[in-house]
Amino acid sequence: MAMPTRVFIVHMTPKLSSSLFAKAKEIGMMSQSYVWILTNGVGNRLWSMHSVVLNSMQGVLGVETEVPITMELTNFRIKWKRQFQQDNPAIIDFDCDVFGLRAYDAAFALALAVEQVGNASFDFQKRNPSFNSTDLDTFC
Incomplete structure (x- = not known):
């Protein structure tokens, strides 16, 4: 058996x-x-x-996330690695993995969104303590 x-x-x-x-x-x-x-x-x-x-x-x-190797990705990794080595000389032979690529894409998308908004002013209003919500509800 x-x-x-x-x-x-x-x-x-x-x-x-x-x-x-x-x-x-x-x-x-x-x-x-x-x-x-x-x-x-x-x-x-x-x-x-x-x-x-x-x-x-x-x-x-x-399971591994597939990221197609393109010339754009290759050029990005070269520039990223060069900048990373300048900023972190004690760390040797580090590469940008799929999580780093996703983080970079998210930060880049956020930067583009902020540029689109321009010079708009963002303020927080005091939250009503009797209303059960998150702080995001006070963002205007």
């Missing part, structure tokens, strides 16, 4: 997941009786993991 399959979904930092899979392999939890699924939080950072860790993850199913 076959042992029941145990399914684990892993959503944690790449550093912690590296330790988890090394230990799981060490204690025999990387066999056919176990199913390991990575969320994109780990899957998107597999490139940054050491080959020893990746070897311990054989058979793991992961």
Whole structure:
């Protein structure tokens, strides 16, 4: 009789997941009786993991966000990396991953929206304490 399959979904930092899979392999939890699924939080950072860790993850199913490599993306990464190294000389060989690209896109979209609004003045009004709402309701 076959042992029941145990399914684990892993959503944690790449550093912690590296330790988890090394230990799981060490204690025999990387066999056919176990199913390991990575969320994109780990899957998107597999490139940054050491080959020893990746070897311990054989058979793991992961999800990674696909970002098509275009000339625009390549040029952006070169400029971004150059600026990052200037601002952070102590950090060596750092790259902008998919989360960084999304953050940059969000900040860029916000900057464009602010430019569109122009010199409009934003004020907060005092909130009515009897009205159960968020502070965003007072933004005008």
